[in-house]
Amino acid sequence: MGLLDREFTEDNIVISKVDDFLNWGRLSSLWQVGFGLACCAIEMMATSASHYDFDRFGVIPRPTPRQCDVIIISGTVTFKMATRVKRLYEQMPDPKYVISMGSCANCGGPYWEHGYHVLKGVDRVIPVDVYVPGCPPRPEALLEGLMKLQEKIRNESLVKKAIV
């Protein structure tokens, strides 16, 4: 559902719906918070590097949450960190999206029983859009998670709630 497969009625004019146009803009440049928590962050950095090249999806790490659209929770969320994660999320401008990457961020991972210091899933403090399973997930898995998020954004609407 690209933008440019629409009809050209006159020279240099493309006809599209407002929803499609805004969604296309949003999903094509998802700037992420330059932020990593544990070993998943290494895979996230590998995804950003030249082999997997996150930038071809328009994902650029930004050094401040105030310029970001998506936050990738890449690693173990400790209680000490959870308060900071929440603050980072709150500083992001709307519309904002969350990708939870890896078992620890999804549900506590190997710390689920005896991890006295680990939050059992980042969805206990912020709302998550896409969960990427793995320990840690390979870059391909993170790319698929991002494409799932793009799919979700593509189906959003200004007037009705998103159907995924």
Next chain:
Amino acid sequence: MKSTQEIYNLLKEKFQEKVIQHLNTLPKEEVIEVRPESINEIVEFLRDDKELHFDNLILLSGVDDANGSKNKLEDGTEEITGGTLSVYYHIESMDLRHKLVLKVSAPRENPEVESIYDVYGCANWHEREAFDMLGIIFKNHPDLTRILMPYDWEFGYPLRKDYRNPEFYQGMKVPY
């Protein structure tokens, strides 16, 4: 290079009742147990003596011996009263190539151990960790605050054998 037995004899001669015993139960490492209130003067001697010259603290670790009386609570968890908490010190001489393990034990209800920060500077954060995880109080430590857990953590010391998770921390649910 000196064996633990030789070092023990030297220490026993100099410090007498401050050195408690030489634990030599193979296959475990040999350990010299000393009194918790005099550990700092003993390691100072071990560092400064020309024959011994222990110039490096490899590691300092706290242990919950869990040797008190255990009573089962209604929810299936255990509560321990009495017994001891211990601190182990692994020190070595990079110069003379020998090493030594020291141990102190303090009562669980009032686990006070003298800090060795004055002798080995690197003990600072090790002692803070032992305090954070097990609640061992190091006397004369320059800054005995929590190092890993949040500063406002008020639910006890997580590596004690009878530690129980709180239900909530700052509105976040703790159990799975």
